[in-house]
Amino acid sequence: MRLWIAIHLPLLPLEVFCPRWSEDSCTVVLEQERVAAMSALAAGAGVQLDMRRGGALMLAPQSQFHQRAPQLEVEAMQAVAMALLQFTPQLAQAEEATLLLDIGASLRLFGGIRALCRQVAASMRALGFTAVLSCAPSARGAWLLARSNAGRALTMEALVRRMDRLPCSLLPPARPYLSWLEGIGCMTLGEMRRLPRPGLQRRCGRALLDMLDDAHGERPELHQWLEAPASFRAKLELFDRVENAEALLFGAHRLLLQLTGWLSARQLAVERIHLLMEHERGKVARPPTLIEIVLAEPTWRDAHLVRLLKERLAKQVLDAPVIGLCLEAPQVQPMAPPSDSLFPEPGGSKEDWQRLLELLTARLGPENVLQAAPRADYRPEQANAWVSVQEKIRPADARAQLPPDMPSLPRPAWLLAKPIALLMRDHRPYYGSPLRIMSTGERIEAGWWGQMQTRDYFIAEGADRAHYWLYRERNANAADLSPRWYLQGLFG
Structure with a gap:
């Protein structure tokens, strides 16, 4: 269709x-x-x-x-067109500040014509423009309905009925001849279409008939589709000096909509974005303030990016008023295909988890949201480090850091920050109650390049049936001393 x-x-x-x-x-x-x-x-x-x-x-x-300002109008039309590329790659610019979208192949994706029109209208409101939308089976017919705010027509029969009532002045080729058309009593497009074609062509030219045929679907229409640039960089001049960072969200959302359209047209997903907040120019010029957002999972949706920017802007303190915004996407990658799971778990996908981490990072700061990074060390307290979730840890590197002869004995999920020295009662370690050793020993000798540590690890059970992870220090130079026991972990 x-x-x-x-x-x-x-x-x-x-x-x-x-x-x-x-x-x-x-x-x-x-x-x-x-x-x-x-x-x-x-x-x-x-x-x-x-x-x-x-x-x-x-x-x-x-x-x-x-x-x-014609140049500003051209730039505004280009910004709107870039944002609308998220709905269809077949988008063309027509006369008199009008855009044409071929959405026949997009109806099923966006849930039908009504839902698609609602999303397009919401995008136009977010961009800050007043728009008149119309639908029709032909591009010129949709253009005529939009220019006259005549609603939608989903079939050619309905389109012809609506167009027959429209005034002749809507057609640009007919405007030089309006006085002549009024003189012969031709006021609407329906009356114009009933005039003899040879006489109308001799009087008004072929362009008028071609436009009528285009509107009625009787002639193939040719369009020059808008092409998205190879890289993305969008700017927005603000209408006043803004001193509150949160007030910049409206303009940032407008730039993010353009980014979403560009990503959809290029079939890309963004991993890192830069929002530059430009300050005064001239003698009091100062470098722009940079907000950088690093995404753990590439995305091409604007809603998630808006939430992250909102959190960052809420914490941003401006040293000087902002007069302009610039959005860049320096790091992108090909868009990943959708999940092939037959019954995906709601809220349990990898993308949902990464979005949560990104939102927490934007709200709390990257230094307060950490992830585990394995290290090549046998000592349990040294075998892991906590780094920011924005740092990439490749699975191959994590596997390579694990010793190849690592024992398969169970390890506790709760490792204490500092081992606790235990008392000895009746030659048994004591922690709330005497502890009974439940496993064979696991010997760890490591740290020869620094502080040498020699330990024997055991799993012990208390009177309350709780299981503990203990180790006993080994000292070859003092074999006659009683062994010292430490508690280092708790089992669930």
Whole structure:
């Protein structure tokens, strides 16, 4: 099934200066000294489209006036397109601030057209833009519905009925001939389509008929698909100086949406991201503040990255106001295929565990979330070290560090930080009660390169049936002394 989503940004000239979430701003955008767009507050003050600057200034003197910036609009459209690549790789830019998405192959993945439209609309709100969405079986038909806010049409019959009621002025090739069309009583696309084709072509040109045929699915449409760049780097200029790090989450989320689209288009997963918070430039310039997030498990989802950034920004203290953000993805790898488990355990996958560790690391700091790192040492207290979970320990290295002749005797799960010296009663070690030896000895001689230690380890049982891990020191130079016993571990 071929189905298209068209996204029209009617307030793009305004929202490149005034984001959607800044509803309390009074902003007017001028083009050739006439009003091209205005915010809701400016419109409430009486400012209207095509009004001269002087009239707008008289009605709303508190407004911020900006000249229309085509380059900023192009950059904003590219940012929106990059974020929408997460829904389909077939995305093209059309006329008049409109994007076209071929989502026929994405419907099943995102749960149908309604769920997909909700996700697209949520992404547009997170990006800070006002968007008009429409669906149609043809790209030009979806473009016409979006330009007129005429809703959705999932079949060609429904699309034709909706398009027949649309005004002729929606078609760009028809605009130079609107007075002539009105003179002959042709006001809608349905009436235009019923006109004789040869006469309409001689009067208005072939482009008008081609656009009508495209909208009705009678001519193959050719599009130039957007290609994601080889590397990712996105910037965002803030609309004011921000002194609170938590207030930067809106802009960071916008950049993360672009990263998600780029990762989906390139079939990559990110392992490390850098968020650069840029400060004042010029004479008082200072280097940007860096927030680095290292992921234990590569991901391409924005929700998890947003949670990690939120935790890091909540702890960040800004030394100077921030005027811009820059997001980079210096370390990526090919996207891993989904799990092939028939009945995966909810919340028990490796990815869920890694996300939990990453969230704890972002909240508590990498120095407070540790993992075990084996060492090549026979002494139990030296055989393991605790390092940050962000450090990579390859399984091959961990296996290579274990001695090949390591005994298979059981080891306790709880190893004491410092061995406890035990009393001797009736020639038996005592810990709450006399301990009875339950196993043969395991001799460990190690530390010849430093502090030599010679021990015999045993499993002992107390009167309460609890099992302990003891060792007895061996001293060859003092064989006549009574042996000293130590408790080093407890069995569960």
